[in-house]
Amino acid sequence: xxxPRYWRLRNQRYRLEGTECIECGQRNFPPRCICxxxxxxxxxxFRFSGRGTVYSFSTIYQALDTFDKDIPxxxxxxxxxxxxxxxxxxxxxxxxxxxxxxxxxxxxxxxxEDGENGPIQYGYKFRPALKE
Amino acid sequence: xxxxxxxxIGQTPVREHWDYPIRQLAVQALWAAIKDAxxxxxxxxxxxxxxxxxxxxxxxLGALIADYAGFPCIEAVKVEAACASGAAAVRQAVLxxxxxHLEIAAAVGVEKLTEFSGKFSGKALATAADADYEASxxxxxxxxxxxxxxxxxxxxGYSKEDFAPFPVLAHQNAQYNPNAMFRYPITKEQYLKxxxxxxxxxxxxxxxISDGAAALVxxxxxxxxxxxxxxxxxxxxxxxxxxIGLDNRENPIVLKAAQKSAQAAYKTxxxxxxxxxxxxxxDAFSIITALSVEASGFANAGKAPKLAADGxxxxxxxxxxxxxxxxxxxGHPVGAxxxxxxxxxxxxxxxxxPDKLQVDDxxxxxxxNIGGSxxxxxxxxxxxx
Amino acid sequence: MSKIMKPIRKTGIIGYGAYIxxxxxxxxxxxxxxxxxxxxxxxxxxxxxxxxxDEDTITMSIEASQNxxxxxxxxxxxxxxxxxxxxxxxxxxxxxxxxxxxxxxxVPDTVAGDFEFACKAGTxxxxxxxxxxxxxxxxxxxxxxxxxxxxxxxxxxxxxxxAGGAAFIMGxxxxxxxxxxxxxxxxxxxxxxxxxxxxxxxxxxxxFTGDLAYFHHIFNAVTTLMEELNLQTSDFxxxxxxxxxxxxxxxxxxxxxxxxxxxxxxxxVDFVGNTYAGASVLGFTAAxxxxxxxxxxxxxxxxxxxxxxxxxxxxTDKIEKVRDRAxxxxxxxxxxxxxxxxRYARWRNKIVMH
Numbered sequence: 001x002x003x004p005r006y007w008r009l010r011n012q013r014y015r016l017e018g019t020e021c022i023e024c025g026q027r028n029f030p031p032r033c034i035c036x037x038x039x040x041x042x043x044x045x046f047r048f049s050g051r052g053t054v055y056s057f058s059t060i061y062q063a064l065d066t067f068d069k070d071i072p073x074x075x076x077x078x079x080x081x082x083x084x085x086x087x088x089x090x091x092x093x094x095x096x097x098x099x100x101x102x103x104x105x106x107x108x109x110x111x112x113e114d115g116e117n118g119p120i121q122y123g124y125k126f127r128p129a130l131k132e
Numbered sequence: 133x134x135x136x137x138x139x140x141i142g143q144t145p146v147r148e149h150w151d152y153p154i155r156q157l158a159v160q161a162l163w164a165a166i167k168d169a170x171x172x173x174x175x176x177x178x179x180x181x182x183x184x185x186x187x188x189x190x191x192x193l194g195a196l197i198a199d200y201a202g203f204p205c206i207e208a209v210k211v212e213a214a215c216a217s218g219a220a221a222v223r224q225a226v227l228x229x230x231x232x233h234l235e236i237a238a239a240v241g242v243e244k245l246t247e248f249s250g251k252f253s254g255k256a257l258a259t260a261a262d263a264d265y266e267a268s269x270x271x272x273x274x275x276x277x278x279x280x281x282x283x284x285x286x287x288x289g290y291s292k293e294d295f296a297p298f299p300v301l302a303h304q305n306a307q308y309n310p311n312a313m314f315r316y317p318i319t320k321e322q323y324l325k326x327x328x329x330x331x332x333x334x335x336x337x338x339x340x341i342s343d344g345a346a347a348l349v350x351x352x353x354x355x356x357x358x359x360x361x362x363x364x365x366x367x368x369x370x371x372x373x374x375x376i377g378l379d380n381r382e383n384p385i386v387l388k389a390a391q392k393s394a395q396a397a398y399k400t401x402x403x404x405x406x407x408x409x410x411x412x413x414x415d416a417f418s419i420i421t422a423l424s425v426e427a428s429g430f431a432n433a434g435k436a437p438k439l440a441a442d443g444x445x446x447x448x449x450x451x452x453x454x455x456x457x458x459x460x461x462x463g464h465p466v467g468a469x470x471x472x473x474x475x476x477x478x479x480x481x482x483x484x485x486p487d488k489l490q491v492d493d494x495x496x497x498x499x500x501n502i503g504g505s506x507x508x509x510x511x512x513x514x515x516x517x
Numbered sequence: 518m519s520k521i522m523k524p525i526r527k528t529g530i531i532g533y534g535a536y537i538x539x540x541x542x543x544x545x546x547x548x549x550x551x552x553x554x555x556x557x558x559x560x561x562x563x564x565x566x567x568x569x570x571d572e573d574t575i576t577m578s579i580e581a582s583q584n585x586x587x588x589x590x591x592x593x594x595x596x597x598x599x600x601x602x603x604x605x606x607x608x609x610x611x612x613x614x615x616x617x618x619x620x621x622x623x624v625p626d627t628v629a630g631d632f633e634f635a636c637k638a639g640t641x642x643x644x645x646x647x648x649x650x651x652x653x654x655x656x657x658x659x660x661x662x663x664x665x666x667x668x669x670x671x672x673x674x675x676x677x678x679x680a681g682g683a684a685f686i687m688g689x690x691x692x693x694x695x696x697x698x699x700x701x702x703x704x705x706x707x708x709x710x711x712x713x714x715x716x717x718x719x720x721x722x723x724x725f726t727g728d729l730a731y732f733h734h735i736f737n738a739v740t741t742l743m744e745e746l747n748l749q750t751s752d753f754x755x756x757x758x759x760x761x762x763x764x765x766x767x768x769x770x771x772x773x774x775x776x777x778x779x780x781x782x783x784x785x786v787d788f789v790g791n792t793y794a795g796a797s798v799l800g801f802t803a804a805x806x807x808x809x810x811x812x813x814x815x816x817x818x819x820x821x822x823x824x825x826x827x828x829x830x831x832x833t834d835k836i837e838k839v840r841d842r843a844x845x846x847x848x849x850x851x852x853x854x855x856x857x858x859x860r861y862a863r864w865r866n867k868i869v870m871h
Contacts, residue, residue, distance in 0.1 A: 002268070009264060014620040030265050030377070056286070056384070058278035060270070061328045064255045067270040070570060075271055075330075077279050077379055085379040087266050087279075092539045092569055095331065100286050108579045108620055109571035111269055120607055122575065122616060123269065130844055130852065 002114070006121050011045075013123030016106060018084070020046035029084045050106030052080040052126070059095035066112050078104055078126050091125040103129040133230040138514065139361040140169025140349035141475045145311045146463030148246045149343040154181075154188050155200045158242040161345035161468075162201050165238060169349040170360025175234045177201070177208040180221030180241035181467035184210075186256040188247045197240065207234070214260030215416060216503030217241065218346070218470025219369070219510030225350045226369045235351065241471030242345040253341055257466070260504040262377040274338060274417065276378050276505040278330035281419035284385045285332065288434035292332050296320040297440035298418040299336045299460050305447065306457025308488040313342050313463030337418040342463035346471035348478070356517070364478045365515040367401035367496070370394075371508065378505045387420075389509035390427035390500060397498070397511040398429075405429035408513070409494040410480055411451055412473040414502040415458040424500050425453065428511070452491050455480060470501030470510060477514045521699040521745035522644070524651015529693025530685050530830065531591060531657065532839065534584025535802040536577045537681035537789050537849035540567040544676045546858040551671040561762035565679035565790025567856060568665045570864045572680070574603045575613045578663045579620050581684035584843035585659070586621065588694070589686040593622040596686065597655030599629040600645055602638025602794045603682075604712070605665045606631050623659070635710065636759055637820025638662060638794040639682060644826055646687040647697055657688040664793035669718035670867055677762055677786070681849075682795020683802045694839055695805065695814065695830040699746050703738040704824035711821065727765070730823045735759065735769055738825035739817050746829055750774045753829075754812035757783030757800040759819035761791045775815075782807045788850050794820075803846040810834035 011017040018029035023040035029048060034041055057076040060067070067073070074090040076098070090098065091109050104126040111121045142164025144157055152160075158179065166174065177198050185191040194208035207228075211221040218241030225239040245253045258267040261276060285291065300320060306312035318336060326334040349361070356363035372392035378384050398404060405428060415421040422436035430451055431439050439445065445453040456462050456476040459469060477497035479485045494516065501510045544560040568577065578601050586593060599614040599621075606613050614629030623629075632638040632645070639662015646658035663682030668674030690696045709730035712719035722730075735758060743749070750756075756775045758766040763786055770780045783800035792799055797818040804814050812832040819825045862868055 005264065005268070010619060012265075015622065028380075030262075036375075036380070056279040056283035058275055058282055058333070059328075059331045060272070060275055060278075061330065062254075062272070062274065063270065064258055064267070064272050066255070070270070073270065075275055075279070077283070077384065085381075085384070087262075087269070087271060087377065087379045089270050089571075091571060100283070108576050109569075110573060110576060111571075120573070120575075122620070125571065130848070 003119060006119060014108065016048040016050055016124060017045050018048060019043040027082050027084060029080070029086055048080050048082055052078040052104055054098060054100050054102045054104055055079045055085055056100060057090065057098045074098060076126065089125045091127040093128055105129045134232060135353035136226050136229045136350050136366045137353045137356050137363040138348050138366060138474070138478050139351045139356055139359045139363050140165040140171060141478050142168055143311055143346040143472060143475050144344050146313045146342045146344040146465055149244065150246060154184055154190055154242055154244045155196055157244065157343065157345040158197045158240050159201045161242070161347040162197065162238055162240045165347035165349045168361050171236060171349055174203060174236050174238045174349065175206055176225065176228050176237040177203065177206060178221040178224040178237065178239045179208070179210045180218035180239065180471060181210055181243060182212055182214055182217045182260070183243065183245065183256045183466060186259065187253055188244050213508040214503035215466050216470055216501045216508040216510050217467035219474065219499065219501035219512060220371060220470070220508065222348060222471060222474060222512065223369045223371050223510055226366055229350050229352055235355070236349065238347055238349050239471060240345060240347040241468035243465035243467040244343045245341045245466065246343055265377055272330065274330040274333050277417040277419055278333045279378060280385050280423065280505070281332050284419060284422065287385065290437055293320065293324055294437040294441065295337065295418040296323045297437070298415060298421045299323055301440070301445060302415060302454050302458040302460035305455055305489055306461025308486045309456040309462055312457040312461050313340055314457070314461050333417055339416045339459035339464035342465050344463060344465035344468050344472065346468050346475045348471060348474055362482050363517055364481045365517050366512065367515040368397035368513040369510065370396035370400060371510045372396065374507050376504065376507050385423060387423045387427040387506040387509065389506055390424055390502065390511070393509045393511040394428040394500065397513050401513045401515070403496060408451065408496050408498045410455055410491045410497050411453045412455065412477050412499040413453045413458060414500050415454055415460050416464055416502070420502060421453065424502065428500060447489060447491060455485065455489050455491060473499035473501060474512060474514070481514050481516050519745065520741055521701055523699050524647055526651050526653055527690030527696060528647050528651040528687055529690045529696035531688035531692050531694065532585040532589025532686040533683060533802050533805055534581045534588060534843050535683045535799055535846040535849055536581035536584070537566050538568040538572055538577065539852055539854055540569060540856050541565065541853045542567050542856055542858065542861045547676050550858050561676050561764070562787050562790055564788065564855070565677055566681050566792065567861050567864065568680040572665070573607045574601070574605050574663045574665055575607055575616050577680065577682060578613060578617050578661045578684065581663065581682055582617060582621055582659055582661060585684040585686050587843040588839040591657055591686055591688070594626065596623045596657045596659050597627050598646060598649050598658035599623055599627055600632055600642040600659070601661040601663060602632035602634070602642040603664050604633055604635055604638060604793055634824065635821040636793045636796055637818040637824055637826055639798045640816065640818035640826035643685055643687070644700060644702065650687045650689070657686055660685050660687060662794040662798040664795050666791065666793040667718060667865065674719070677791040679790025679792045681789055681792040681799055683798040693833055694836040695832045698829040698831055699742065700826065700828040701738055701742040701745060702824060702826045703734055703741065707823035709821045709823050730821060731765055731819050732769060734823050734825040735817050735819050736772065738827035739773055739815065742827040742829060748829065752813055753779060753815045755782055755804045755808065756780050756815040757797055757804050758817050759797040760784060760786035760800060763787050785850060799846065805836065806840060806845045806847065808832040808836060810836060
């Protein structure tokens with residue numbers, strides 16, 4: 001059970017909190033302690049909107065054992081509206097329904113259950129943006 | 133700094149070695165290299181390995197292997213850089229000799245992935261990715277490579293079948309390498325029908341889980357006459373890194389660490405990409421071969437599959453790659469792979485490759501060993517003396 | 518004694534939000550597998566919603582609550598209570614509300630507990646949230662009714678046991694899109710339907726389900742509410758009842774003299790199934806989506822065990838401004854992908870591997 005990691009990453013997995021450099025303004029996800037662009041250590045928390053477009057994607061047919069029961073499932077690199085790419089699972093979408101460039105939005109889903117007795121790990125996934 | 137040379141090479145076949153423990157695989161390869169060098173001892177040992185702790189419940193490989201090789205009191209340490217562990221260990225051996233600290237050093241790459249079941253090794257391998265933001269949310273290594281491949285196909289307009297030449301060529305060459313895991317050819321049709329792993333990557337894009345060990349003995353170039361072995365000059369062995377997360381790269385389909393280490397290697401060797409006679413690429417997945425070839429300056433961005441289709445990378449082509457079958461055909465014993473590549477490149481330079489694999493007039497052979505999704509890359513250039 | 522329940526401080530709904538998962542299992546799939554299609558002319562509903570493999574009451578509560586927050590425009594930090602009503606809380610011990618409030622940015626200045634009262638856990642949470650805000654203990658409170666209901670394979674319940682629900686942010690009447698006029702709850706010990714601890718599927722108490730349970734409790738709750746508030750059925754623009762199937766709420770409406778038009782917008786069961794603690798409140802959000810300022814809406818839940826909560830809300834002109842800030846309930850109803858029984862069986866853990 002990776003409870004400390006799950007707990008520590010709550011604000012990233014639940015709320016897409018990364019960092020913004022106070023010196024140069026670069027935004028990063030995951031959060032950084034040193035700005036990769038200007039090396040400043042003056043960073044503040046920055047919450048991404050959770051909207052973006054598919055940069056690349058794949059459907060997984062052979063998975064690490066924790067995720068084996070979920071196959072087939074899809075993953076993507078999503079280009080967030082604020083700039084950075086994020087690695088994510090996709091939700092509510094079949095393998096033939098994904099396209100590069102398609103608008104997606106963040107939702108909270110179960111990432112995995114840590115066995116029958118362990119905690120349920122929730123976090124971000126992205127799904128095709130809902131049409132109003 | 134002194135110039136260095138490989139004086140001895142050794143390897144075990146790449147197999148599922150259920151009958152040998154890690155120490156025995158390593159000692160076999162190491163002593164094969166020491167004998168090939170015509171040497172009797174080594175002063176330092178650098179062990180390339182990624183997963184002995186996770187998959188064989190054994191760490192502290194430096195001391196273990198030095199002990200079982202019969203050198204219990206020498207300097208010995210394990211070097212870890214995911215799939216680039218092997219060449220990273222070679223780099224340490226080269227630095228130790230070049231600096232004048234050691235007169236004779238060995239690098240051995242060893243990996244045993246089959247000690248436990250296959251799924252467990254997949255999880256262990258994924259520790260080379262970002263544990264918090266990639267592996268723990270369901271991305272295997274194949275998944276990360278699939279993201280690169282999908283984007284590459286999109287940007288350059290390739291279809292799945294355009295990647296067939298890479299694994300077909302790897303198997304074509306591997307069948308003549310007695311140490312290779314897969315000694316049989318495959319066809320484009322088989323490739324297109326192979327079962328998907330992480331679409332668009334299928335089974336025949338993927339290098340196999342395997343065990344093996346390979347070793348090099350390294351000495352100062354000026355001392356090669358003191359040994360019986362056939363020497364090959366190490367003109368460059370350069371390492372560079374990139375972001376651990378694929379998503380943190382400016383361009384996820386450019387291997388920046390490969391670019392940097394290749395440029396550094398060309399500079400150190402004082403040569404140009406066109407001078408290279410053959411290239412041992414890190415073809416863990418077909419897409420990585422393409423990206424590696426492009427990052428090294430052998431093809432413009434987006435052109436590698438086109439060149440492969442034209443036969444440029446065949447044994448008799450303009451730039452043969454993966455001449456002993458590469459990771460796809462020879463096998464990919466992770467931490468040993470980088471050393472296998474150098475053993476094979478040394479054979480090509482010596483002119484002792486199997487007949488069907490020997491490239492004509494090899495003067496300069498290059499290898500590139502890639503860790504993770506491209507976060508560590510070691511590029512080496514061997515030169516005929 | 519006055520039976521009507523009204524908070525000291527006038528209270529209402531500041532924001533509301535719905536959620537229904539994307540997947541639908543047609544009732545014919547169940548009929549074909551378990552009854553050889555023999556009952557195809559008597560199916561209780563057309564189809565039911567099925568949660569995706571990565572969804573549960575917590576994830577669905579989050580999306581519904583996010584929609585409620587968008588409509589409310591409230592600072593999440595001002596929400597001082599998070600109560601999730603469900604019979605399918607993912608944890609037996611660890612409140613769904615803790616995860617929901619962490620993700621929504623409500624923590625740490627809040628209470629967060631789970632409610633369980635079969636299909637009326639959601640309205641029970643609304644009662645509590647109303648009391649909490651109405652007493653002045655907190656400015657805002659979040660109440661959710663949400664379920665991923667499970668029916669035993671082949672059981673009559675399997676046709677309808679569905680997933681979805683709604684969330685409500687309760688607050689001062691001045692800010693409300695719908696002000697609570699009054700509520701009344703009617704509860705008895707009636708073992709019509711129950712699930713023992715550690716059991717996966719519920720049991721029916723013979724024929725208690727209809728007359729003794731559903732009809733009796735809703736009838737008493739609604740008639741008492743109307744008597745106490747001096748209202749006629751004609752005073753309501755819309756009425757929403759708990760909807761375990763299409764027949765029950767229609768019959769109930771008729772018994773109480775409500776017209777088909779009055780229950781139309783809030784009756785979703787035919788398209789999404791019985792979402793248990795989510796059922797009446799989900800229908801209520803659909804009614805709010807179509808409501809006009811000044812409309813009076815009746816909401817009456819039913820929970821086995823048994824009880825019914827009845828509410829009268831009066832819609833304000835603020836509804837026009839907030840309605841479009843979040844997806845409408847109908848847009849979730851229309852977002853659908855039909856699945857076959859096999860995929861449903863895999864996703865809903867009907868295939869036991871050990």
